[in-house]
Amino acid sequence: MDISYRLADIAAQLGGRVLGDTGVRISQIATLEKAQPNQISFLTNSKYRAQLVTTKAGAIILGQADMDSTDLPRIISDNPYAYFAKVSAMLNPLPEAKPGVHPGAVIGANARIDPTASIAAMAAIGEGATIGAFSVIGEGCCIGANTTIGSHARLYPGVVIYHDCVIGDNLIAHSGAVIGSDGFGIAMDEGRWVKIPQIGRVVIGNDVEIGANTTIDRGALDDTVIEDGVKLDNQIQVAHNVRIGAHTAIAGCVGIAGSATIGSYCRIGGSAGILGHLQIADHVEISSFTLVGKSIKEPGSYSGIFPFSSNDDWRRNAVHLRHLDDLVKRVKTLEREIALLKGSDE
Amino acid sequence: MDISYRLADIAAQLGGRVLGDTGVRISQIATLEKAQPNQISFLTNSKYRAQLVTTKAGAIILGQADMDSTDLPRIISDNPYAYFAKVSAMLNPLPEAKPGVHPGAVIGANARIDPTASIAAMAAIGEGATIGAFSVIGEGCCIGANTTIGSHARLYPGVVIYHDCVIGDNLIAHSGAVIGSDGFGIAMDEGRWVKIPQIGRVVIGNDVEIGANTTIDRGALDDTVIEDGVKLDNQIQVAHNVRIGAHTAIAGCVGIAGSATIGSYCRIGGSAGILGHLQIADHVEISSFTLVGKSIKEPGSYSGIFPFSSNDDWRRNAVHLRHLDDLVKRVKTLEREIALLKGSDE
């Protein structure tokens, strides 16, 4: 577990230019404030620049523009934030899981589990399911019948994937995530709801991460689709037949209603909502807490947040929202009257 | 698994009038766009009518008004959407679960499990709990002590129901649903919170569906009640002592605070919120993302959504919300001044 690298080793592996002592040995990454001499830190936000003077870090990752901001040993990168991520990954590899099926797991008939995969105790792999090479299925995970999971997946304890789903390589799914549950499809019939069977699947591309307690419903007829590189935070609800485009990142607690289509490279803030059957273009940013109630056809940044204030101020102002239409009419009346008065003056 | 029906078989079972070849054999249901000749499709939304010309479907379900919109073999129904749901259920029966208790399940003393019920591996049935006929308890489900579940329930893997709850027949509960957890009851006492024991139960009627990761808290003193036919989507939070009336349908991510009472046949949109101790009449529709902050006594549709726009527009407009009261006062002043001016002109 004692991993360390010299600056030169890091640059050899990740690129970037080393300035200063290339032999400094680094065993962990930390903030400028907390880093110790055997640790590397980074400057990716100029508001922390003053900390370059006081930091005890052994080395710093910096962008080109900041390359002269410190005399400490340093690595210069075009993208210091991504560089920091990669250095951290070098220094903090995931613990290896022992290949094989734990005797306390339950494996269905005709399941195909790669011998390099690891199936933990209390996991259940359904009939005909496939688990790819080097995938790790945590304690208490349930994989439904005929579901296929690619290679190098990591399912933390308690993930449930229903039957017949198709998952690419490198999935990370956190505890409590549910994939492939029934979409919310009901039809009213003589005073009672009739359930509409949800016979679509969830199809997930490669390199997707799914946060804790996030839910992704299977499609009603066609599939729910999560494209390559999508990153979903915790407690997101993805309804049936949604499509999320490649490399879109969605923060926690977002709700996406049925059949919404979200483009690629979108960024959606926490607790936002997207109504059903809408289409959102590529490269759209949605602010936290914004409800998207109609399609967005142009890339750009969109907001719809009601501003907060002290209760007293809020009460004073919000009461008028219920009478805005009256107010607008009163202003119109004033405009007419002014025009008349001005006319009568001329 | 190879199920198929002739149109005549379907109509014999579900009613409706067949026009055209009654012998067409149908093995699946699909959208107009994707249906194949051995599949049936449906028209329930007029915006898809043009697809009737190009569809490859072997048969169509239509309403009375559309009965002449195609020459394809077809079934005419008063309620084509519900008909579609029922045909899909005929064609897509749930996989049967093997009756009996899996040896990897853990059964408490004095639990009564109907011999036709199916208890999967890693399920835990508490002391004195009752599982009704033909109910299916999935992997990793936990049923608390003395909880009663009726017949024909289907609990997907990882559902938890706490002790002493009462559940009717035909429950469907999706993975990660938690029923009967403690309500949020605390009392401040000399700078510390004291927990208020939650000694009520959750009582659920017949024909209820509960979505993935939805939570329903037990009552503080009296019970939390979900009446017959209620349909709850994913990630809904139902606080203690809430009552939800029969056949109400609630979309994902809705939060319902303590002791709120919701009528029958309501429809509540995704991510809406209902404050505590409110009462909502029968047949009320609430839009997605709307916060209901006072009781609703009349049936009808209600909204409270802040409209979104581009960040620039939003910033320009939203800043004024904090000064609406001033604006209203300025308009009042203008009205007075105009009145004076008009008076002085006369």
Added chain:
Amino acid sequence: MDISYRLADIAAQLGGRVLGDTGVRISQIATLEKAQPNQISFLTNSKYRAQLVTTKAGAIILGQADMDSTDLPRIISDNPYAYFAKVSAMLNPLPEAKPGVHPGAVIGANARIDPTASIAAMAAIGEGATIGAFSVIGEGCCIGANTTIGSHARLYPGVVIYHDCVIGDNLIAHSGAVIGSDGFGIAMDEGRWVKIPQIGRVVIGNDVEIGANTTIDRGALDDTVIEDGVKLDNQIQVAHNVRIGAHTAIAGCVGIAGSATIGSYCRIGGSAGILGHLQIADHVEISSFTLVGKSIKEPGSYSGIFPFSSNDDWRRNAVHLRHLDDLVKRVKTLEREIALLKGSDE
């Protein structure tokens, strides 16, 4: 299971002054409306005072000001709501869990489990984890490697705590809670997201309660911290590096974005949101559904709720929100013109 106390016993244990027959025997607590002669009730909200006349309760808990509102045997307390909580706890002790490790649990190497602790079937305790005295770990819970849980914890079935977390004494965690999952940290690198390893921990103080399906992410570099006495309801999302101050209570469905710092003794309403990197002072109250978009430096109550109304009213009023800036400009123009007219009149 048959617990009962005389009023005198209760007062001897909890304080308060008994008026009337101190020998009344009490076996349960109930509302004024439902209480029976062997039950105690309470008056903590004056709107229920009329029920004092009709209640069948055997005794009542009252505040000083209400001590003469009934002739029933009664206990007078300075804080009748907290007193009610404590009486209920006396009458409704948690069922005891049998100490020891169920043979169906899976215990990692070098885990230290206090002999008084109870580990249920299908629980998994990771390598090097510590479970303190009298702690109860429910069915299907997973405790990660090297995580430490103090004494008297109660984890309901299906709680997951990831590796290396530190939990104080008296934790209550409800089913589906996930503690220590990865924070949402990603860096864009040439069109792809690179994962930022989340190497901080979750550190939780004493006397914390965590609701069903609530998620608390581990820190990116430093820790996520939940201080003593914090009470979290269901389905709350706590992002990485958040700090929640002591004795703060947060209602269901709240989302707290990364690195937000919340003070002590705050109360946050349901479905509220707090953006990242903000600071909220001690003793702040946030209304339900309010988005906090900037730091709050003063104690007080804050709101930001868009008021709901009938769809028709809403449509009529909300349309103007997109043109508020125009409206303000029109009012300014009117003010100028009035000033000119008044000038020309003088």
